[in-house]
Amino acid sequence: MHTEHKNHANIYLDRNESQFGPAPECFTILRRATKNELSNYSRDFARGVKSVLSETLAREYDIPETNILLSYGIEDMLKEIVHCYLAKDEIIMIPQHSWWYYKSVASEVSGKVVEYPMHANKDRYTYDLSEIVSLVRSVKPRLLLFASPNNPTGNSLSMDDVKLLVNECTDTMFIIDEAYFGFTDISHNIMPQLTLHYPQLAVLRTFSKLYALAGIRIGYAFVGKNYQKLITFSARYLGYNVLSEQLALAALRDKKYYQSLAATMATERERYYQFFRTVEGCTAYRTDANFVLVKLPHENSDSLKKYLTEPGLVIKFFAEKEFSDHVRITIGTPEQNSLLLNEMKKYFARKSALVSNQG
Numbered sequence: 001m002h003t004e005h006k007n008h009a010n011i012y013l014d015r016n017e018s019q020f021g022p023a024p025e026c027f028t029i030l031r032r033a034t035k036n037e038l039s040n041y042s043r044d045f046a047r048g049v050k051s052v053l054s055e056t057l058a059r060e061y062d063i064p065e066t067n068i069l070l071s072y073g074i075e076d077m078l079k080e081i082v083h084c085y086l087a088k089d090e091i092i093m094i095p096q097h098s099w100w101y102y103k104s105v106a107s108e109v110s111g112k113v114v115e116y117p118m119h120a121n122k123d124r125y126t127y128d129l130s131e132i133v134s135l136v137r138s139v140k141p142r143l144l145l146f147a148s149p150n151n152p153t154g155n156s157l158s159m160d161d162v163k164l165l166v167n168e169c170t171d172t173m174f175i176i177d178e179a180y181f182g183f184t185d186i187s188h189n190i191m192p193q194l195t196l197h198y199p200q201l202a203v204l205r206t207f208s209k210l211y212a213l214a215g216i217r218i219g220y221a222f223v224g225k226n227y228q229k230l231i232t233f234s235a236r237y238l239g240y241n242v243l244s245e246q247l248a249l250a251a252l253r254d255k256k257y258y259q260s261l262a263a264t265m266a267t268e269r270e271r272y273y274q275f276f277r278t279v280e281g282c283t284a285y286r287t288d289a290n291f292v293l294v295k296l297p298h299e300n301s302d303s304l305k306k307y308l309t310e311p312g313l314v315i316k317f318f319a320e321k322e323f324s325d326h327v328r329i330t331i332g333t334p335e336q337n338s339l340l341l342n343e344m345k346k347y348f349a350r351k352s353a354l355v356s357n358q359g
């Protein structure tokens with residue numbers, strides 16, 4: 001029997017995890033963790049707030065602390081929202097191509113999923129707003145969910161898009177999953193403010209992606225006035241993970257670190273676009289996130305998967321039929337991207353050589 005042993009670890013560019021690490025102060029905080037941070041419940045509830053983190057977010061965004069909710073990541077927040085609001089056979093509308101979890105959480109409450117279409121233009125996916133509005137009018141969903149940027153297509157809603165949609169869709173709970181916030185346009189940072197004006201709107205964010213803190217499991221939501229039931233439903237009297245919150249606060253303080261990280265990300269994304277432009281039959285869709293979505297020449301996905309096993313490069317291949325000839329690549333560090341691009345270059349060079357030999 002022949003078993004191959006690679007003498008290097010895999011590089012995982014398949015789950016949209018940050019390869020850059022969080023702000024340096026996070027590691028200082030971990031080294032200096034105190035007995036109280038580990039042994040005590042927080043006493044913030046007695047002060048009338050959820051935690052120092054929700055207080056800080058309230059100050060940063062100028063939004064009342066009562067309207068900022070915390071959770072163990074967006075995964076957990078979505079579960080709370082769906083379990084709080086979606087009854088059996090009620091409808092949740094989600095993007096046609098999206099994170100698999102949306103369907104899974106809806107099925108936990110026997111909710112019905114209606115997908116609204118997404119469109120692939122030349123090199124970017126888009127939401128068709130008028131199509132969505134007319135579908136909302138006919139389907140009358142209880143929950144309407146957007147991801148901005150969306151996973152795996154990477155396209156976003158602008159402020160104007162959101163305003164148009166919330167003005168048209170007033171009778172549905174309107175949720176925007178902004179897990180991949182911050183990798184491009186920083187003006188999106190005022191999106192949470194809209195929850196002050198639109199009671200049906202909730203904007204969900206996380207420390208998992210831009211902040212490179214997926215392991216601390218903290219997500220947060222800005223919610224409009226209609227979310228009173230969720231505010232009660234999600235209350236935690238003994239507080240949250242004290243140490244995780246300290247790390248999140250350190251990340252929020254270091255704006256410079258994350259701005260430079262977003263800039264590096266933009267440069268690195270561009271390297272992928274440039275490269276795929278040189279490969280016949282490939283389309284790399286422009287995204288606003290820490291990943292790129294690539295359509296491969298039809299026959300390539302299985303053989304590419306095999307080819308990347310030896311160098312230990314793991315990217316996302318899809319089980320869904322409509323994306324069986326697509327891959328999603330999480331943007332890594334410049335060194336990791338060079339490795340992957342180099343292997344891809346060799347792979348596609350070999351492929352075109354094979355094609356011409358056969359011909």
Ligand SMILES: Cc1ncc(COP(=O)(O)O)c(C=O)c1O
Nearest residue numbers: 073074075099151179206208219
């Ligand atoms: C669109 C989207 N939202 C949310 C999440 C998970 O976020 P969190 O780590 O905060 O649970 C993911 C994870 O990949 C995602 O793709």
